[in-house]
């Protein structure tokens with residue numbers, strides 16, 4: 411693994427104990443709605459075999475598992491042992507039981523056969539991987555022809571007012587909240603990572619270059635978030 415990838419892994423291991431609570435507070439619970447929308451856009455259906463890339467503490471994975479039902483199967487993949495431990499614990503306590511397998515792996519080299527999955531989701535992962543084209547190639551390989559993936563992440567709004575507001579919120583509210591947990595640097599990383607992240611149309615272009623036959627980017631929450639929907 412590259413030095414950059416291990417730095418990212420360390421960030422997520424460090425924030426694991428507070429990650430879920432801070433997401434609820436900072437988004438006023440909205441991240442749950444955005445994750446529900448992502449599962450809808452992935453077109454997951456009963457009985458499907460699906461993958462949730464960069465699953466973290468596993469809340470999107472669980473929404474996906476609910477959608478595919480007990481005849482379906484979901485794999486949650488992440489390289490942070492800290493967040494995966496929380497995902498496993500939450501899964502163990504879930505009733506009714508859900509058909510989820512947790513896999514500690516790098517999404518740039520997914521350890522699954524070609525053409526294996528009916529659908530995929532990814533929440534706040536694509537901006538954090540060290541090589542977006544490689545991640546899209548890796549995802550493309552494991553999806554069945556015709557399968558759809560939905561990728562949720564932050565997005566820089568085109569409206570300058572919204573952009574300033576988003577920047578202010580990330581630099582002041584988010585970082586100030588994180589200071590209380592000694593996680594200033596970890597949360598201060600979100601804003602520069604978003605500056606480097608491709609905008610909607612650029613994401614569409616990258617998906618097409620990876621071979622996806624259709625790619626649409628939807629802006630949500632006033633353009634501060636986005637979902638890239640891609641079909642193999």
Ligand SMILES: C/C(=C\Cc1cc(O)c2ccccc2c1O)CCC[C@H](C)CCC[C@H](C)CCCC(C)C
Nearest residue numbers: 433436437438440441534575576579596597600634
């Ligand atoms: C779901 C959220 C964060 C996920 C997340 C993603 C990352 O890449 C991280 C990297 C490093 C550390 C932590 C994370 C991380 O937690 C929470 C999203 C909260 C947002 C700041 C969205 C806030 C929306 C508000 C409801 C409305 C604010 C409007 C704004 C002023 C335009």
Ligand SMILES: C[S@@+](CC[C@H](N)C(=O)[O-])C[C@H]1O[C@@H](n2cnc3c(N)ncnc32)[C@H](O)[C@@H]1O
Nearest residue numbers: 422464465466488489490516517533534538539
């Ligand atoms: C912001 S968290 C998102 C977690 C969860 N999907 C969510 O929506 O809350 C980003 C996740 O991406 C994971 N990640 C980043 N790069 C990765 C890689 N190359 N392979 C596997 N996981 C990776 C991190 O460990 C972290 O759990």
